[in-house]
Amino acid sequence: MSRTKGSVWRDVRFWRFAGQAIAVVVVILVLSYFLGNLTRNLRQLGIQFGFNFLRSQAGFGIGDRPIPYQPSDSYTQALLVGLVNSLRVIVTGIALATVVGVTAGIARLSDNWLVRNLSLVYVETLRNTPLLLQLFFWYFAVFFSLPPVDAAVRWFGVSLSKSGVQLPGGLQLSSEFSALLLGLSIYTGTFIAEVVRGAIQSVPQGQWEAGRSLGLKPAQLMRLVVFPQALRAMIPPLANQYLNLAKNSSLAIAIGYPDVYAVASTTFNQTGRAVEVMVLICATYLTISLVISLLLNLFNRSVQIVER
Incomplete structure (x- = not known):
C-alpha cells in the first residue's frame, strides 16, 4: 500500500489533473466573489439585475437601418439593427481585406521592382499607423471632401x-459604412500581406524548381503549385487577423457608424444599465469570435494533408 500511494504522488498525470482542478476551483471562487460583490453593490443602489429594460421603447434613431426599425421600437430591435450593421462590416471587411492582403503579399515577392516596392510602402506605412487615425482620414479627409449628392462624382x-x-x-x-469598411480592410490587409508573404516563402525551394522544370509560367506556378501549399501555413495566422478585424470594428463609434457597440452605448446612456449592457456586448463579440474561429478551424482541417 505504501508503494502504491507513493507511486500516485510521483505520477505526473495526477499532478496535472490536480493542478487543473485547483485552477478551476480558484476561478470559480474568484467569479463567485466578484458576482457577490456586484450583487451587493446593485442592491445598495436599488437596482435589480435583469434584462427587462430591453422591452422598453428605445426612443432614438439609427442612421443605417438594414432591417426595419423606428424610434418607437424596443431596445432589443435597436440592438439587433446594430448587430446586423456589425456583421455587414465584419463579413464584407474580411472578404475585402483578404483580397487586398493576398494581392499585396504576392506583390511583395514580385520580380518587378516597382510593384515590389509599392507593396512594401503600403504595408510598412499603414501597418505602423494607428487604425483610429486611418478611420478619421477616410471619413473626414476623403468622404467629407466629396461634393454633395446633386454634384456627385460618377466613375x-x-x-x-x-x-x-x-x-x-x-x-x-x-x-460612415464606407469609411469604416475601407479603413478596416486596408489596415488589416497589411497584416494579411505579411502572413501571405511568410507562408509563400516557407514553401520549399524544390517545389518552385519542380514547377519551373514543368514549364509553368510564374502565374501558373504560384496558382497551381506554391499557393496551395502555402495555404496550409497561412490559415492559422489569418484567423487571428480576422478576429482582430471583428474586434476593431467597434471603433465604428468614433465616426458615427451605428454598430452593435455604438447602439449598446446609447442604450447604456439612456437606461443606466451598465452591467447588463456590458454583458450583452461581451457575449456578442465573444460569439462572433468563436464563430470565426470555428469556421477557420474547419477550413484549416480541410486543406491539411491527411497522413496514412
Whole structure:
C-alpha cells in the first residue's frame, strides 16, 4: 500500500489533473466573489439585475437601418439593427481585406521592382499607423471632401458624394459604412500581406524548381503549385487577423457608424444599465469570435494533408 500511494504522488498525470482542478476551483471562487460583490453593490443602489429594460421603447434613431426599425421600437430591435450593421462590416471587411492582403503579399515577392516596392510602402506605412487615425482620414479627409449628392462624382457607374457610395443596381452605402469598411480592410490587409508573404516563402525551394522544370509560367506556378501549399501555413495566422478585424470594428463609434457597440452605448446612456449592457456586448463579440474561429478551424482541417 505504501508503494502504491507513493507511486500516485510521483505520477505526473495526477499532478496535472490536480493542478487543473485547483485552477478551476480558484476561478470559480474568484467569479463567485466578484458576482457577490456586484450583487451587493446593485442592491445598495436599488437596482435589480435583469434584462427587462430591453422591452422598453428605445426612443432614438439609427442612421443605417438594414432591417426595419423606428424610434418607437424596443431596445432589443435597436440592438439587433446594430448587430446586423456589425456583421455587414465584419463579413464584407474580411472578404475585402483578404483580397487586398493576398494581392499585396504576392506583390511583395514580385520580380518587378516597382510593384515590389509599392507593396512594401503600403504595408510598412499603414501597418505602423494607428487604425483610429486611418478611420478619421477616410471619413473626414476623403468622404467629407466629396461634393454633395446633386454634384456627385460618377466613375464607371459608381457615384461618390458626401452621403456615401452608390453602386450599380441602386445599392447605397453610407459614408460612415464606407469609411469604416475601407479603413478596416486596408489596415488589416497589411497584416494579411505579411502572413501571405511568410507562408509563400516557407514553401520549399524544390517545389518552385519542380514547377519551373514543368514549364509553368510564374502565374501558373504560384496558382497551381506554391499557393496551395502555402495555404496550409497561412490559415492559422489569418484567423487571428480576422478576429482582430471583428474586434476593431467597434471603433465604428468614433465616426458615427451605428454598430452593435455604438447602439449598446446609447442604450447604456439612456437606461443606466451598465452591467447588463456590458454583458450583452461581451457575449456578442465573444460569439462572433468563436464563430470565426470555428469556421477557420474547419477550413484549416480541410486543406491539411491527411497522413496514412
